[in-house]
Amino acid sequence: xxxxxxxxxxxxxxxxxxxxxxxxxxxxxxxxxxxxxxxxxxxxxxxxxxxxxxxxxxxxxxxxxxxxxxxxxxxxxxxxxxxxxxxxxxxxxxxxxxxxxxxxxxxxxxxxxxxxxxxxxxxxxxxxxxxxxxxxxxxxxxxxxxxxxxxxxxxxxxxxxxxx
Numbered sequence: 001x002x003x004x005x006x007x008x009x010x011x012x013x014x015x016x017x018x019x020x021x022x023x024x025x026x027x028x029x030x031x032x033x034x035x036x037x038x039x040x041x042x043x044x045x046x047x048x049x050x051x052x053x054x055x056x057x058x059x060x061x062x063x064x065x066x067x068x069x070x071x072x073x074x075x076x077x078x079x080x081x082x083x084x085x086x087x088x089x090x091x092x093x094x095x096x097x098x099x100x101x102x103x104x105x106x107x108x109x110x111x112x113x114x115x116x117x118x119x120x121x122x123x124x125x126x127x128x129x130x131x132x133x134x135x136x137x138x139x140x141x142x143x144x145x146x147x148x149x150x151x152x153x154x155x156x157x158x159x160x161x162x163x164x
Contacts, residue, residue: 006103008047009087018043022108024060024115036074037061041111045085052085054098056111067122068131069139081114 001020008014019042024035039060046053058081063074085105086097098110130140138145152160 001107003045003105003107004103005045005052005085005100005105008045009052009085009100009103012047012049015044015046018045018107022111024112027112027116029064029116029119032064034062034064035060036063039111039115041107043107043111054081054083054085054105056081056083056107056114058111058115060115062119064123066125066129068124068129069141070132071125071139071141073123073125079115079118081111081118083110 001018001022003018008016019040021038022041023038025033025038027033027035037060039058042057044055046055057078059076059078061074062077063072065072083098084096085100087100087103089097089099098105125141132138133140133145133147135147136145138147
């Protein structure tokens with residue numbers, strides 16, 4: 001969604017609201033397509049005494065396997081983002097402000113990058129997920145497996161073979 005923001009930049013006190021849905025179903029992360037529903041986007045742009053701010057609220061369903069036990073987990077996620085908009089940036093790149101060249105802003109591109117950058121780096125089904133047994137692959141969240149839990153120091157493995 002390409003926004004023309006000239007009216008907001010030149011008029012103090014002006015406010016604009018935007019509500020729309022954004023499809024991210026074609027975005028692949030770690031070999032899967034985790035966005036199962038369209039993203040509901042609500043954005044408010046306000047000019048308060050020359051300072052133009054953008055507040056974005058998004059909500060969506062996110063589904064991917066747990067990073068420890070590989071069980072598919074679907075969560076309803078909500079995120080909030082705030083940005084300061086400027087007509088142009090002087091000098092070095094500054095990530096505190098978003099430049100709106102010719103008073104134009106691609107809101108969908110901004111929302112997409114905000115969502116992807118704020119996704120959890122480790123996605124777990126629950127905070128205390130036990131994962132899988134390293135020997136048999138049993139999901140330890142469902143209970144203990146029958147594997148021998150004794151750990152033998154690999155340096156002493158040859159001595160154990162002498163006893164057997």
